[in-house]
Amino acid sequence: MAKKTFGIDFGTSTIKVYKNGDGIILLERNAVSTVGKERRPVAIGEQAYEMYEKAPPSIHVSLPLSRGVISHLEDMVALWNFMARKISGKKKLNRCQFYIAVPADITEVEKQAYSKIITKSESKPQKVCLIDKPLADAYGLGLDVEKSRGIMIVNLGGDTTEISILSLGGIVVSKLLPYGGNDFDRAIMNYVRKKYNFVIGLKTAEQIKINLVAAVEKETTTTVVGRDVLKGLPGKVTLSSGEIYPLVKDIFYATAAQIRSMIERTPPEISSEILHNGIYLTGGASFTSGVDQFFANEVNVRVNTTTSAQKTVAAGIGYLSEHPKLAARYAAPIE
Ligand SMILES: Nc1ncnc2c1ncn2[C@@H]1O[C@H](COP(=O)(O)OP(=O)(O)OP(=O)(O)O)[C@@H](O)[C@H]1O
Ligand SMILES: [Mg+2]
Structure with missing residues (x-):
């Protein structure tokens, strides 16, 4: 059976996920609320964002991406684990392929941090590919x-x-x-x-x-x-x-x-x-x-x-994930 492939745009405001064959399946606020020292997630997305600045001190609300750079990797991983479970139901997203759009104008180390969201998560990926966001955007615009x-x-x-x-x-x-x-x-x-x-x-x-x-x-x-x-x-x-x-x-x-x-x-x-x-x-x-x-x-x-302005990067990264030979011109897989 073909491996499942996802294209992801981790935006500072919203995370967009494209699933090969299904199109954009998720657009969710990039926020996670956690409890305890181990930062166990209790809510993500809009529900977590609603708690921002209103939550009691025992709940920590994190916006783990700021200005295009991952500011809190553990929270980002926790958020992705939560989303992956939502996407996959009971089964884990094991051995899937992930294409991730990253800003072009950040350092190599900052770009690599995006791949860690997946490699450090419960989704044991078969392949992770980073593609510069402007390219994905252009493909998403058709x-x-x-x-x-x-x-x-x-x-x-x-x-x-x-x-x-x-x-x-x-x-x-x-x-x-x-x-x-x-x-x-x-x-x-x-x-x-x-x-x-x-x-x-x-x-x-x-x-x-x-x-x-x-x-x-x-x-x-x-x-x-x-x-x-x-x-x-x-x-x-x-x-x-x-x-x-x-x-x-x-x-x-x-x-x-x-x-x-x-x-x-x-x-x-x-x-x-x-x-x-x-x-x-x-x-x-x-x-x-x-x-x-x-x-x-x-x-x-x-x-x-365009009326799909918020989704062009995700649409483009999704398109590239469905055309791996084309995508290979822009990125080398990490795994
Ligand atoms: N109708 C609207 N009018 C004005 N602003 C809007 C509207 N709808 C959404 N926005 C704003 O668009 C921004 C989110 O856009 P988008 O999802 O493209 O950002 P992102 O990809 O998460 O961020 P970034 O690319 O900076 O990491 C938010 O500031 C949101 O308030
Ligand atoms: Mg964006």
Whole structure:
């Protein structure tokens, strides 16, 4: 029987798992809550994230990936064990093959840490392959990676923004910037606490972001529940997009400046194709209202978006896992 093969995108916000033949079978928040010194996991995903900053001291909530790098390997392994059991039911995921997408612009040691999530887990893998994320992203977008002379992908993720240029099947340049959509959540949470003496969790802050944040100014309001610090009671606060925009606009301008400077430094035979086809936005933060129009104006380039932006890396790593000969051009198996 054919060996089971999985493609995984371990994102800072969400983990996406692709199973050969079935497509994307899991999209789960990258969070794990544990108890005790041995850090025994009690909840993962959305359920664990809900506990963030609300859990009693006996429960530790961990977000084990930050800024594209694994910050707590044991928690990440525990999280994967939990997920693997969820995927496989009673049977263990033994002797499967795993393709993992990793940021291109991190050190070799940091890349290898991703393979340890699997090799140190209960899933005894037959093979683990690491493939640079921008390549997976391009395949997930359905682009002709091997033949295109110039592809520019801007992946607006949770903790990171990855700007990459590909040409003829290779990565010309990739820059991992240490900010993303989650920074908006943190900025909103801090602002609401300072301005209104009102405590909200990160999940509520994310909801405010989804309702109010836009790359261009707009006028909308949203009401959220939280806890009034002065009264010590639950309450409501209404926020407007106008007051949130100053908290987030610098990130949009900084990203536009990075895109512009990368295009300017690219040889014309590559940049001309990028300018002809436009740049591609991927990652969950590309759902931010007006972000395509903003980059189009600031960089003076056509911008392509997709409704599957959060899943393109997983779709691409899945595609490569189903085409091992093609994948072998980009990565050597570790096991
Ligand atoms: N409709 C939306 N509007 C704005 N932001 C959104 C929307 N939906 C999701 N996001 C944001 O997208 C981010 C997650 O995107 P994604 O899953 O691509 O990140 P990730 O792959 O986990 O992170 P990274 O690539 O940085 O490691 C979060 O910050 C989330 O709040
Ligand atoms: Mg990502």
